[in-house]
Amino acid sequence: MTGAMNNRARLAKELEAFPVRWKPGQRMSELTSLAVGGPADVVVIEDPQCLPDVVHFFRSKGIPWRLLGGGSNLLVRDEGLRSIALQLAPERNGVLFDGPRVEISAAASLGTAVTRCAKNNLGGIAGLVGVPGTVGGALHMNAGAYGTQIGEFVKAVKVFRGSTGEIEVLKPEGIRFEYRQTSFAADDIMLSVTLELIERPYERIVERIKQCNQKRRASQPISEKSAGCIFKNPPGYSTGKMIDDLGMKGMRMGGAMISDRHANFIVNRQGATASDIFRLMDVMRERVGKSFGVELEEEVIVWRESP
Numbered sequence: 571m572t573g574a575m576n577n578r579a580r581l582a583k584e585l586e587a588f589p590v591r592w593k594p595g596q597r598m599s600e601l602t603s604l605a606v607g608g609p610a611d612v613v614v615i616e617d618p619q620c621l622p623d624v625v626h627f628f629r630s631k632g633i634p635w636r637l638l639g640g641g642s643n644l645l646v647r648d649e650g651l652r653s654i655a656l657q658l659a660p661e662r663n664g665v666l667f668d669g670p671r672v673e674i675s676a677a678a679s680l681g682t683a684v685t686r687c688a689k690n691n692l693g694g695i696a697g698l699v700g701v702p703g704t705v706g707g708a709l710h711m712n713a714g715a716y717g718t719q720i721g722e723f724v725k726a727v728k729v730f731r732g733s734t735g736e737i738e739v740l741k742p743e744g745i746r747f748e749y750r751q752t753s754f755a756a757d758d759i760m761l762s763v764t765l766e767l768i769e770r771p772y773e774r775i776v777e778r779i780k781q782c783n784q785k786r787r788a789s790q791p792i793s794e795k796s797a798g799c800i801f802k803n804p805p806g807y808s809t810g811k812m813i814d815d816l817g818m819k820g821m822r823m824g825g826a827m828i829s830d831r832h833a834n835f836i837v838n839r840q841g842a843t844a845s846d847i848f849r850l851m852d853v854m855r856e857r858v859g860k861s862f863g864v865e866l867e868e869e870v871i872v873w874r875e876s877p
């Protein structure tokens with residue numbers, strides 16, 4: 571224990587050489603929308619230019635790391651993380667307009683970016699307004715809602731490539747965007763994206779934003795702690811409908827419950843633990859498999875590593 575503490579104190583001292591904030595022992599339950607997960611050491615990158623040096627530093631010490639966005643699609647074990655959770659600090663000028671194109675920093679909030687674009691008469695992504703989290707997380711996941719996926723609008727992505735240690739600008743031809751899945755490598759860190767949007771009057775975009783917000787409020791437990799849909803929809807099936815048809819809405823494991831509003835959402839009702847959620851996911855997977863012959867694939871990203 572004392573050895574580990576000494577190591578962390580030494581690490582904190584060494585990190586003073588970089589423009590980063592060291593936040594040891596953060597509860598992941600406070601950094602994720604599901605509000606579960608044990609402790610992790612967090613390093614906030616204040617200046618993205620230093621990313622190659624910081625990653626090189628961790629590599630040279632054999633310290634694993636992971637990239638934390640807004641934490642709205644993450645499930646972390648109760649034991650916490652052995653890896654460092656790297657997080658990009660939001661930039662002051664995170665949204666830059668150039669005609670129908672907009673460059674947005676990866677740490678920016680997706681919802682805020684959508685409304686900033688609307689104010690500049692740029693639409694097409696109004697459907698994404700209610701997707702929580704960052705632009706970087708949305709890119710990694712190819713976030714989508716109401717017929718819109720972010721990948722459709724991407725013209726360039728500035729990315730730090732863990733494999734080469736270099737920052738590159740990728741064109742859309744070099745990226746595969748699929749349903750809640752992309753070809754980015756696990757150690758790619760998105761720094762910014764250039765989207766090409768559709769020029770439209772502000773009032774029309776706001777009308778669409780209102781419609782999408784209304785639909786979301788009517789069908790999802792947006793005021794509760796969740797990570798959105800837990801499982802992807804298998805081709806030709808709706809996971810929510812299958813779970814609903816099985817009468818599983820409202821089913822509980824400890825403090826975790828299958829939402830009574832949307833059967834593909836697990837909500838943290840009463841101090842759920844990650845293991846409550848894992849147990850509930852197992853039952854959902856098993857019953858759907860048995861009744862529909864379909865294997866459910868996780869949409870939520872699970873950081874399963876042992877401490």
Ligand SMILES: Cc1cc2nc3c(=O)[nH]c(=O)nc-3n(C[C@H](O)[C@H](O)[C@H](O)COP(=O)(O)OP(=O)(O)OC[C@H]3O[C@@H](n4cnc5c(N)ncnc54)[C@H](O)[C@@H]3O)c2cc1C
Nearest residue numbers: 639640641642643703704706707708710713714715760798
């Ligand atoms: C109430 C609710 C509703 C939701 N509705 C939707 C919806 O309609 N559609 C939808 O698609 N999703 C939805 N989600 C899920 C979630 O909001 C999205 O997946 C979101 O895009 C995740 O972004 P994040 O910044 O929170 O990423 P995180 O949860 O922090 O991370 C998710 C993954 O992205 C990676 N990542 C994050 N930032 C970067 C970066 N800069 N570079 C490289 N990798 C990165 C992480 O390493 C991790 O693998 C919903 C979630 C909630 C809680």
